[in-house]
Amino acid sequence: MRLTRHFLTLGTRRLHYTRIGQGPAVCLLHASPCSAKVLQPVQEVFASHFTALAFDTPGFGLSDLLPQDPPEIEDFADGLAAALEALGVDQASTYGRHTGASIAVEFARRHPARCAMALTDGFPVFSAKAAEERLARYLLPLVPQWDGGHLLWLWYRYRDQHVFWPWHNQTLAFRADTDAPEAAFNHRGVVELLEAGDGYRIGYAAAFRHRGLAVLPELTVPVCFGNRPGDSQHRTMAAYPPEAWVQEMPRDPLAAAAAERAILLRHRPRGAVPPSPLATPIPGRSTTNYVDVGGRQVLVRVIGDLHAAPPLVIAPHVPGSSALYEDLLRALGIPAIAFDPPGHGESEAAGEQGPEAWAAALWGVCDALGVKAAHLLGHNAGATTVVAAAASRPDRALSVLLDAPIALPARLRAEWAPRWAPDVLPAWDGSHLLRMWHMRRDMGLWFPWWDRRLENARATEPMVEPARLQAEIREVAKNPESFAPAWHSALAWPLPERLAALPQRVAFLAAANDLFVQCLDLALSLRPEAKLHRSGDGPADKAAAIRAALAGIA
Structure with missing residues (x-):
């Protein structure tokens, strides 16, 4: 069985979920501040007898926030009902952990005809005093700091959530x-906090405001509180009333998942x-x-009608x-x-990491979308992707636009490629996050970034705003194992020689403060x-420059 990932449109918001298995539906709902990724081991166990659907709850992972301000657990439960309706699922069982457990139970209460049963892994039970304290002290703001110090705070904040309860x-x-x-588990949690941003507090707070055990008299479908x-x-097991279905599960997570599957099989959805x-x-x-693409799922973003004109x-x-x-x-x-x-x-x-592999993926994406020919735009190291793609399929690449391409002479490629990227594999103390942050920050201050002499100081605005850096670090941190190989491949690749030989028409773009604007002279000399x-650095300025470039080479 293969786990697959999907997006679902619900009105004006986007919901992300994963899917594996066959049979009736069981919906898995994660704890805050995580995403569906944390539930994959359990999902795979359930998949032997069910279609296991694990959702990024709204505001977490890749799912949009709910429109309510603020949303309550009841709103999350109604959102799940809307998702199942859009998926054509008549009835499902729900399984949730912590915040997800509150949603799973609330779904059973509010939508009993749609719910065969609910099963929880740690249903949140708080006294009024504890809930008030959590709302006041537990959910501190996530504010990017210039020195990246908030990344270490996130690292130990997420770690201590598993060392103390509550963490503070x-x-x-x-x-x-x-x-x-x-370290790898903790790293995933930090990335998920960065995905949610300061909005992580929204869904979290809903769980602290929920009625908890007060919903039990209103439940009309089986609910097992594991x-x-x-x-x-x-430690809250003693707080449940005698009539509640309370079950102690094994400590080992996979053994617990097997026991949970057996319980779910008692009440199979239709x-x-x-x-x-x-x-x-x-x-x-x-x-x-x-x-x-080649047996792997590739995320694509599409805007406009791809068949109205050759897209970018x-x-x-x-x-x-x-x-x-x-x-x-x-x-x-324009279509893009x-x-x-x-x-x-x-x-x-x-x-494999490298321009040829990325180029093959580019044409694989076009094949999957039914695009026969396209204009290609590559930014920085993405220039290697489009030059390789244009060279491999000149019949399909209509033009090549290079936005501040990383064009280096052979001597610098040999010197810089091995040392450009530090080791950023997850470290026990979170220090790899600071290496990511300060490498990127120093790229805005020196060129090359590790040679911090005055003669290498960049003479442009440095582009080191904390919010910008956080967005970039969030994306590269999702795959730390690809970080150094990708940098090495992009810098070592003979872009100048390949660019000079391209048969297509070429145009260049650049913002004055782009991190690789220093490479423009060599690229321009070749074509x-x-x-x-x-252009300016903003999206509107960049878009205008792209449209002008396409018009100039049409």
């Missing part, structure tokens, strides 16, 4: 009965789950979906993702595609016939 009461009385998380030793809610539909357009933004395909800078080009897509006003190369952003990992279109 760091005394022996509040020590958790569990191991500290491993609790595991080592979980923060295990009906099957239809194939997942594609997300439909939302006015004013790109449409996100996954397409299959944007190859993002790597390491990075298409999420950083969403505002540009909205501003373009952006994608996450395999192993970057939200696309599945590939075994003296190509016009340079300068």
Whole structure:
């Protein structure tokens, strides 16, 4: 069985979920501040007998916030009902952890005809005093800091959530009965906090405001309140009334998942789950979906009618993702595609990193979308993608636009490629996050970034605003194992030689403060016939320059 990822359009918002297995539906709902990724081991166990659907609850992962301000758990439950209706699922069981447990139970209460049963892994039970304290002290603002210090705060904030309960009461009385998380687990949690941003507090707060055990008399479908030793809610088992179905689960997560599956099998939902539909357009933004390229799911963003005219395909800078080009897509006003190369952003990992592999993915995306020919735009290291793509399929590449391409002479390629990227694999102390942050920050201050002599100081505005850096770090941190290989491949690749040999018409773009604007002179010298279109850094200015470049080479 293969786990697949999907987007669903619900009015003006987007919902992301994963799917695996066959049979009746069970909906998995994660704890705050995580995403569906944390539930994948459980999802795979359930998939032996069910179609296991794990949702990024609104405001977390890749799902949009709910429109209510503020939303309550009841709104999240109604949102789940709307999602199941859009998926054509008549009835489902619900399984939730912590915040997700509140949603699972509330769904059973509010939509009993749609719910075969609910099963919880740590249903939140708080006294009024504890809930008030959580709302006041637990949910601190997430504010980007210039020095990246908030990344370390997030690292230890998420770690201590598993060491103390609540995390801010760091005394022996509040020590958790569990191991500290491993570095990779903690890293995923930090990335998910960065995905939610300061809005992580919205869904979290709803759980603290929920009525908790007060909903029990109103439940009309079976609800099993499971609790595991080592979980923060295990100590609340004595608070349940005698008539409640309370079950202690094994401490081991996979053993608990097997026990939970056996309970779910007692009350199987009726009906099957239809194939997942594609997300439909939302006015004013790109449409996100996954397409299959070489047996791997690749995330694509599409705006406009791809068959009205040959579209523009944007190859993002790597390491990075298409999420950083969403505002540009909205501003373009022409049919366009952006994608996450395999192993970057939200696309599945590939075994190979490098321009040829990224170029193959580009044409694979076009094939999946029914695009026969396109204009190509590559930004920074994305220039290697489009030059490789244009060289491999000159019959399909109508023109090549290069936005501040990383064009280096052979000597600098040999010197810089091995040392450009530091090791950013998750470290026990979170220090890899600071390496990511300060590498990127110093890229805005020196060129090359590690040679911090005055003669290498950049003479342009440095582009080191904390919010900008946080957005970029969030995307590259999703795949730390691809970070160094992608940088090495992009810098070592002979872009100048390949660019000079391209048969297509070429145009250049650049913002004055682009991180690789210093490479323009070499690139321009290789294609003296190509016009340079300068622009500001904002998406509207960049979009105008792109339209002018396309008009000039049409």
